[in-house]
Amino acid sequence: MSTQTIEVDGLRQRYGDFEAVRGIGFSVGAGRLFALLGTNGAGKTTTMEVLEGFRPAASGSVRLLDADPYRDRRALRPRVGIMLQESGLIGDLTVAETVGLWRDLHADPLPADEALKKVDLTDRSGIAVRQLSGGQKRRLDLALAIVGRPEVLFLDEPTTGMDPEARIGTWRLIQELVAGGTTVLLTTHYLEEAERLADRIAIMHRGEIRVAGTVPEVVSGHGDRIAFRVPAHTPIDALPLLDGRPAEIAVTDGLPTARWTVSGGDPDGRAHRAVAALVAWAAERGVTLDRLSVRPASLEDVFLSIVESR
Numbered sequence: 529m530s531t532q533t534i535e536v537d538g539l540r541q542r543y544g545d546f547e548a549v550r551g552i553g554f555s556v557g558a559g560r561l562f563a564l565l566g567t568n569g570a571g572k573t574t575t576m577e578v579l580e581g582f583r584p585a586a587s588g589s590v591r592l593l594d595a596d597p598y599r600d601r602r603a604l605r606p607r608v609g610i611m612l613q614e615s616g617l618i619g620d621l622t623v624a625e626t627v628g629l630w631r632d633l634h635a636d637p638l639p640a641d642e643a644l645k646k647v648d649l650t651d652r653s654g655i656a657v658r659q660l661s662g663g664q665k666r667r668l669d670l671a672l673a674i675v676g677r678p679e680v681l682f683l684d685e686p687t688t689g690m691d692p693e694a695r696i697g698t699w700r701l702i703q704e705l706v707a708g709g710t711t712v713l714l715t716t717h718y719l720e721e722a723e724r725l726a727d728r729i730a731i732m733h734r735g736e737i738r739v740a741g742t743v744p745e746v747v748s749g750h751g752d753r754i755a756f757r758v759p760a761h762t763p764i765d766a767l768p769l770l771d772g773r774p775a776e777i778a779v780t781d782g783l784p785t786a787r788w789t790v791s792g793g794d795p796d797g798r799a800h801r802a803v804a805a806l807v808a809w810a811a812e813r814g815v816t817l818d819r820l821s822v823r824p825a826s827l828e829d830v831f832l833s834i835v836e837s838r
């Protein structure tokens with residue numbers, strides 16, 4: 529018996545000649561949230577669809593709650609909640625009728641008013657689904673995914689189209705569900721969402737997992753970032769090399785900013801030495817280091833370096 533609620537090992541998936549998922553593996557323990565991040569078309573939804581039992585794994589092994597998600601999909605269905613990227617809601621039904629329909633599919637569903645309250649749609653219960661805004665439809669999708677009290681929840685870009693308040697409310701609800709023991713697999717394009725919610729993440733690109741781990745594990749080893757505004761009339765080629773590298777110049781708010789990536793992490797002192805060299809360079813020339821900043825690599829830096837790598 530597996531100790532993991534979700535286990536994926538060597539999964540490959542093709543559409544005709546195109547290999548959308550190229551031998552990926554990860555596992556998610558009970559009551560944990562795992563986030564799949566990645567570029568458009570990276571293979572996140574395809575991976576989720578295999579776990580949801582919509583199609584068999586072409587090769588590799590996939591286990592959900594110690595069962596085969598495709599072969600055992602009937603038995604698994606009551607234990608799993610699914611929020612697809614695109615919902616198939618019936619526009620003519622009211623919100624309350626829709627929740628009622630979904631409740632009928634489950635043995636011990638949440639009360640309808642409780643499900644709607646959790647997603648802040650109580651005051652919309654009497655209106656037709658077609659009259660909901662995009663963000664409200666996403667919230668209804670989420671209510672339907674959780675109404676059966678699932679042990680495992682698949683959330684494919686759950687907060688896309690939500691306003692910031694709804695997004696924060698949704699994050700809170702997801703955190704409550706995880707605290708209550710629900711296992712969640714989430715895909716998202718919002719790095720902040722993954723940072724806030726996930727125990728572990730994986731970044732996918734072109735069908736492969738390029739990096740995985742906790743957020744601190746993923747960003748560690750990606751170096752520190754040093755930046756400052758370049759004063760007017762400073763020739764760019766007069767900027768020093770730091771850690772052996774020239775500056776990259778980016779224009780922020782119409783003003784050029786010099787940026788360096790310093791390899792290694794803080795403990796080996798490279799960033800410290802680079803800043804000391806920069807300050808000495810500026811002192812010699814009487815240059816003010818406007819908005820000088822030193823910070824560790826962010827998840828966004830790691831994401832961009834993966835996307836730009838190939």
Ligand SMILES: Nc1ncnc2c1ncn2[C@@H]1O[C@H](COP(=O)(O)OP(=O)(O)OP(=O)(O)O)[C@@H](O)[C@H]1O
Pocket residue numbers: 543546548566567568569570571572573574575
């Ligand atoms: N039914 C299909 N037939 C052919 N190709 C498909 C099909 N579904 C997906 N693909 C292709 O497989 C690749 C992976 O798609 P997938 O939807 O899994 O990516 P994703 O990571 O979820 O992307 P996004 O972030 O844009 O939602 C894409 O190149 C997509 O065009």
